[in-house]
Amino acid sequence: MQKQAYQIDHEKSGKVQIALRRLDEILPALLSGIDQPRVFLKMDTQGHDLAVMRGATGVRPLIVGLQSEMPAVRLYDGMPSIAEMLETYQRLGFVPIGFYPVNTFPDKQITPEFDVSLAPELCHRAEIQSAASAPGAT
Numbered sequence: 001m002q003k004q005a006y007q008i009d010h011e012k013s014g015k016v017q018i019a020l021r022r023l024d025e026i027l028p029a030l031l032s033g034i035d036q037p038r039v040f041l042k043m044d045t046q047g048h049d050l051a052v053m054r055g056a057t058g059v060r061p062l063i064v065g066l067q068s069e070m071p072a073v074r075l076y077d078g079m080p081s082i083a084e085m086l087e088t089y090q091r092l093g094f095v096p097i098g099f100y101p102v103n104t105f106p107d108k109q110i111t112p113e114f115d116v117s118l119a120p121e122l123c124h125r126a127e128i129q130s131a132a133s134a135p136g137a138t
Contacts, residue, residue: 022055031062041066044115047079050088065119066094069102073112082114094118 023041031037039062043049049068056063068089070082080088086096098117105111 023052024055024058027056027059027062037062038064040064043067044069047071047076050080050085053088053092060092063120065117067115067117070114070116071112072114073110075112086116089118090121093121095121 027039031039039059041052041056041063043052043066045052049070053060068085070085071079072082074081089096095118096116097119100115100117101111102113102115103111
């Protein structure tokens with residue numbers, strides 16, 4: 001039998017009803033009065049970060065960076081894999097610029113999650129191409 005990295009007591013689980021609203025609906029009011037808003041979107045939604053992004057379609061041009069928690073190991077039912085999440089963010093125009101381990105268990109040799117920082121791809125494409133073509137670049 002495989003040992004689990006997390007001790008989960010399923011007897012203590014439950015459900016809580018919450019109201020969901022799209023960022024498209026609430027963000028414009030929150031940003032009113034701010035000239036040229038630049039949004040950094042930090043998400044940690046227990047497997048629902050991509051749903052948050054779907055709800056931000058109308059305000060996505062305002063997002064200059066984001067952080068999404070991505071699983072190396074699927075921790076929740078229906079949770080997308082890290083590969084699926086990275087592919088989706090890339091289709092939305094965001095590329096990863098940093099991976100930061102979350103909840104590392106050295107004794108079990110596992111890092112089940114990463115906070116991944118992403119930025120709009122167009123912001124960095126010219127810089128990457130320039131660096132790649134610079135003398136001495138490999």
